[in-house]
Amino acid sequence: MAAPVWSVDPRTGKQREQVAAEATADEVDRTVRAAHAARESLADRTVRAAFLRTAADLLEEAGEQVVEAADAETALGPGRLTGELARTTYQLRSFADIVDQGAFLDILIDHADPDAGPVPRPDLRRYKVPLGVVAVYSASNFPLAFSVPGGDTASALAAGCPLVVKAHPDHPATSELCAAVLRRAAARHGLPEDVVGLVHGFEAGVALVQHPLIAAAGFTGSVRGGRALFDAAAARPTPIPFHGELGSLNPVVITEAAASERAEQIGTGLAGSVTLGVGQFCVKPGLVLAPVGDPGDRLLKSLTSAVSETAAGVLLDSRMREAFVAGVRARAALPEVESPVTPGESGEHAVSAGFLVVPAARLADGGDHGLLMEECFGPVTVVARYADPAEVSAVLGTLPGNLTATVHLGEDEAAESDGPAAALLAELTPLAGRVLVNGWPTGVAVAPAQHHGGPYPATTSTSTSVGGTAIERWLRPVVFQGTPAALLPPELRDDNPYGLPRRVNGRPEA
Incomplete structure (x- = not known):
């Protein structure tokens, strides 16, 4: 006999009804x-x-x-x-x-x-x-x-x-x-x-x-x-x-200039993006490269405040909740990993948001810290603090493919066509299908120019x-060669009975 399919309420863990x-x-x-x-x-x-x-x-x-x-x-x-x-x-x-x-x-x-x-x-x-x-x-x-x-x-x-x-x-x-x-x-x-x-x-x-x-x-x-x-x-x-x-980690790079100009704004925006939908978006930023020093400190202070004020939420099912709690615990136990706001269990069915902090140099070294560069589904992100741009490049060089990659730039950096910002974009482009500047990846506009995909393992194509x-x-292409007009599909006939857009002898034809 076929197994029943039950609808389950994730807020209580109780079965609602058998639906199929x-x-x-x-x-x-x-x-x-x-x-x-x-x-x-x-x-x-x-x-x-x-x-x-x-x-x-x-x-x-x-x-x-x-x-x-x-x-x-x-x-x-x-x-x-x-x-x-x-x-x-x-x-x-x-x-x-x-x-x-x-x-x-x-x-x-x-x-x-x-x-x-x-x-x-x-x-x-x-x-x-x-x-x-x-x-x-x-x-x-x-x-x-x-x-x-x-x-x-x-x-x-x-x-x-x-x-x-x-x-x-x-x-x-x-x-x-x-x-x-x-x-x-x-x-x-x-x-x-x-x-x-x-x-x-x-x-x-x-x-x-x-x-x-x-x-x-x-x-x-x-x-x-x-x-x-x-x-x-x-x-x-x-x-x-x-x-x-x-799956996707969706890295974010915050330059020192960007943090100096708007640390509080970036910290608040990051918190909103990480916790949106209880962190259950495929484009959630899961790794953030932020500078050491005063600008980075102010950013983390803003992030801490915003995440601390985020209400606990319920994940989609108990399996995801267990994986989230276990995943956060394993990451937080790694050497030199700090947890300014500890994510994890909140009551019997909910989870609380948080984030982890680690020196960027530990990520570039690999080893057990490679776990921090794997997606953890839920309201958590990893902030890797870098001392110089070389550490950013070292970390980016270890990442697999992603749906998105984001960079936050200072005003002057964004205006230079051949400066460090352009070089950083060139580093991010091979990593993702969508590259963002001074924005957040959560929210995928349905538009003709949109691309929601990326190098493996983000997508398989x-x-x-x-x-x-x-x-x-x-769809797949088919070519008809030397085919009599009477046997051609209507879409390919010279009289274009449906008025379709096409190119004839290399020229567009309305």
Whole structure:
């Protein structure tokens, strides 16, 4: 008999209700095959765009119920979740606009030219087509924006790919509710409800990525879990793209000039970024390089005050709470590590925020202090104090890939195009997919130019999971050579019946 799936209240640790059962291998197979059979229903771009907009409308109509369910399962709070719902519906509508515009098809046409270069050029017409059924693995910390109705789902459907979502065990009731909303939206446009499938359970997640009809996967979660699925995707008889977001330290460098000019402001801002959402953001700054001396002392004083005033909070589940408490304890026990504000347990279910301080030279030495340069999920950061810029470079040189890297500069430093600040940016650029100056990484704007990804282990590919170009993960290019006009897809015909943007013989054509 399949194991039950329970909704649990993280504020009390008590089971709320049984919402489903873990999917068996046969159930995963049926769900994937049903999604595969629904592929052609998504071929019409007009219908796809309308479906996405209706999904956003229906999520908003069910907003009160969705937020209530998500809060009961995650303790993230109605305010945070209401904002996340707005972000989710915005994503759906943004991808609907992208589908309407059609630029994502990346249409290129080169007419035959017998005199083109040393080799005659045949007629070549290129565009992108959907990969097939996509597996989506929900995130624990974003029950909406990175889960069932989130960015992976919106971008996959926009590309024309049906999908099967593996629900996260921290919010199964929310997942069921949102999946039902998406299916209602599909039905309103005559689409099979199977364009959105949902399964529960660890074994179901493994079976999903191994299913021969799954064409690609998107994942947001831990390094351990993501790497296991990534390896499974690569080990298949036919390997598939696996776009995984696994973990990130998100280093921050504060120059002495920046600390001298605005130590108090930076300390307060850092505290807000570290403790936002009880430190459960993938872009939380987990390592901060700050100067020794008076400017750094003033910064730490401000950070201490702001963090001390932060209320305790509840993490997403008991496993994360135990890992946070154990992780902080192990880090705080290392030589020369101080804890001006000690993070850890607060009552039976909550945790308190804090931060650790260590000489930067200890991090550059490696050894056991390498633990301080691993992500600790929750409201804690490590402040490494450096005596000179060489120590900053030494620490940065040991870091793996990250989603973000941030630098806080002084006013004069920011105005020099070829000074130390430019050199520091050059050091940070290879480390991250998003480099920030005088800001904080928490808060990822949904915009066409956004990139939410980074070198491994931040992600397993060079793609983004946020922004319009996220659609590219679920597409592949196809070229038609010397194909008679009657046999060409309409998007590639000379008369351009859909009025799509494209490049013809190297020139843009409206």
